[in-house]
Amino acid sequence: MKVLVAEKIAESGVELLKEQFDVDVKTDLSPEELVAEIPAYDALIVRSATRATREVIAAGVKLKIIGRAGVGVDNVDVQAATERGIIVCNAPTSNIVSAAEHTVALMLAQARNIPQAAASMRACKWERSKFTGTEVYEKTLAIFGLGRIGSLVAERARGLGMKLIGYDPYVTEDRAASMGVELYADYEEMLPLADFITVHLPKTKETIGMFGAEQFAKMKDGVRLVNTARGGIYQTEALAEAIESGKVASAAIDVFEVEPCTDSPLAGLDSVILTPHLGASTAEAQDRAGEQIAEFVAAGLLGQMVPTAVNIAPVAHDVLEAVGPYLEVAEDLGKMVAQMARGGVESIDILTVGGLAETDTRILKTAVLKGLLTVVGAESVNFVNADYYAEQRGLAVTETKRAETHDFVSMIVVRTVTPSGPVEIGAALVGKRNKPHIVTLFDYETDLEVARNMLFFTYADRPGMIGKVGTILGEEGVNIGSMEVARKGVGGTALMSLTVDSPIPAEVLERISTEAEMEDAWSVEL
Numbered sequence: 001m002k003v004l005v006a007e008k009i010a011e012s013g014v015e016l017l018k019e020q021f022d023v024d025v026k027t028d029l030s031p032e033e034l035v036a037e038i039p040a041y042d043a044l045i046v047r048s049a050t051r052a053t054r055e056v057i058a059a060g061v062k063l064k065i066i067g068r069a070g071v072g073v074d075n076v077d078v079q080a081a082t083e084r085g086i087i088v089c090n091a092p093t094s095n096i097v098s099a100a101e102h103t104v105a106l107m108l109a110q111a112r113n114i115p116q117a118a119a120s121m122r123a124c125k126w127e128r129s130k131f132t133g134t135e136v137y138e139k140t141l142a143i144f145g146l147g148r149i150g151s152l153v154a155e156r157a158r159g160l161g162m163k164l165i166g167y168d169p170y171v172t173e174d175r176a177a178s179m180g181v182e183l184y185a186d187y188e189e190m191l192p193l194a195d196f197i198t199v200h201l202p203k204t205k206e207t208i209g210m211f212g213a214e215q216f217a218k219m220k221d222g223v224r225l226v227n228t229a230r231g232g233i234y235q236t237e238a239l240a241e242a243i244e245s246g247k248v249a250s251a252a253i254d255v256f257e258v259e260p261c262t263d264s265p266l267a268g269l270d271s272v273i274l275t276p277h278l279g280a281s282t283a284e285a286q287d288r289a290g291e292q293i294a295e296f297v298a299a300g301l302l303g304q305m306v307p308t309a310v311n312i313a314p315v316a317h318d319v320l321e322a323v324g325p326y327l328e329v330a331e332d333l334g335k336m337v338a339q340m341a342r343g344g345v346e347s348i349d350i351l352t353v354g355g356l357a358e359t360d361t362r363i364l365k366t367a368v369l370k371g372l373l374t375v376v377g378a379e380s381v382n383f384v385n386a387d388y389y390a391e392q393r394g395l396a397v398t399e400t401k402r403a404e405t406h407d408f409v410s411m412i413v414v415r416t417v418t419p420s421g422p423v424e425i426g427a428a429l430v431g432k433r434n435k436p437h438i439v440t441l442f443d444y445e446t447d448l449e450v451a452r453n454m455l456f457f458t459y460a461d462r463p464g465m466i467g468k469v470g471t472i473l474g475e476e477g478v479n480i481g482s483m484e485v486a487r488k489g490v491g492g493t494a495l496m497s498l499t500v501d502s503p504i505p506a507e508v509l510e511r512i513s514t515e516a517e518m519e520d521a522w523s524v525e526l
Helices: 011-018 031-040 054-059 078-083 096-111 114-122 148-159 173-178 213-218 236-245 283-301 317-340 362-376 386-392 465-475 506-515
Strands: 002-005 022-025 043-046 065-068 087-090 140-144 163-167 181-183 196-199 223-227 248-253 272-274 347-354 396-402 410-418 421-430 435-441 444-449 453-460 480-487 493-500 520-525
Touching: 002 011, 002 031, 011 022, 011 283, 031 054, 043 283, 054 078, 065 283, 078 087, 087 283, 096 114, 096 148, 096 196, 096 223, 096 248, 096 272, 096 283, 140 148, 148 163, 173 181, 213 236, 236 248, 317 362, 317 410, 317 421, 317 435, 317 520, 347 362, 362 386, 362 396, 410 435, 435 493, 444 480, 444 493, 453 506, 465 480, 465 493, 465 506, 506 520
Parallel strands: 002 022, 002 043, 043 065, 065 087, 140 163, 140 196, 163 181, 196 223, 223 248, 248 272, 347 396
Antiparallel strands: 347 410, 410 421, 421 435, 435 444, 453 493, 453 520, 480 493
16 A cells, blocks of 8 residues: 655654655645656645645545544645545544643743743843743643643643643543643633633634633633633633733734734733744654654554544544454444345444443444444455444444443344344453453353454254364365364254355355254354
8 A cells, every 4th residue: 555745754754654655745736746756656744835635535436544743634635535435534632741831931930020031131221120020930820721731731731830720522521620620510600710811722712712801801810821722712802902911911812713824913912922823833742743644544544443543433532442453343244144144234223231331432332333334245344334334324223331240241243134143242351451342142162362264053962063164174284273162952953163364265164064964054254
């Protein structure tokens, strides 16, 4: 597979990709040149200058993933990519330390009038008394948004001895308390309390323009503001008026509604610090972005879960830690059900048992569907479009959770009912290495480590059956890796499960079924 790196990223990221893929670094491509080049590539990596437009995506007939080496994806047509089943991912944690440090730097620069004092000195003046500042120690900092960056700002501000209050509708009081932040449910209650305010909010219709004349009027006199998040959270005209009136003592703005920004009513105000979107502009953040996006693009090309994909339902880090080990086995169960169900699959239920049932398992459902649809012939099915393809095929999908389990900490069971009868397969991770094992099949308890090639037989329990199957496979030159027999009672029906080293031709399966008088037989290839 081939990767096109269309903008400069860390050399370590390029080298990581080169270990597994063909990589071309072609920077400064014009839009027309990119459209001409992209048909040959399976992956595209951009930063902020290159635009992955609908036209580019349509031309990328082999594209599987587009990686943005940075936080936002404004320069990628995510909708067009999703329609084509192309993963779009970014590196959202690459700059969080840099952004948090820049926030603190802007806060301190305001408190001590550093830019103004530096400008005075460059003008060969000595105006020491003019630039008397204020300490941040024991001052109240209001943090709007307690996500990755906001929490790092809280950590650093706590080290400066500041009192922290915060607003974030998606953070619990316990989580905020662990950061040393007193959480408020109504953000306007915080406004009269804060000496400093910093915003770390996403760009949404609720957050853009969130602070206007009404909110500035409620703030403490002499408050100081920082924005390193998204342009427009503070209404620019209203902020300028609040600064001119003295209500707001100063502001430091790193982000703007339209960038590059060369004309702003804030630019002529001495108490305002403006920086040209420098939050992520450190050598370390740039290197980290390149390395992270290389890892995520490699994962996408190899068919693995991409944790930062923006066109897949977001998976929280703690959720991914819990369900991540089950992603591959969930996909394998989908493949197994598709191969063992006869007469077609019209409905499917994904049952999670034990510890798994206590977390968000939607991504496991998607993994099962990805496996099932891959077998039944859905074109280019992946984590982006698996749910869409299932819906288009009229597949009824349900999820069931059951907290109690007896033999395993967690299990995942995939169930379907077909015209020829029900199919139910359960798996668990076993041992210190978390090896996936098939632990239930139909209504039998078994224990078979998942392998690339597996055989399953049901038959009337009687002596000599293991020998018959082994003899036929030996005569056909097929090596057995492992074998497990399960039964419900002596003389009843038994289930034989085997792993083998090579795929089994249909005629060999038919020979075993006939000569050993099997009731049913299945060959599974993963």
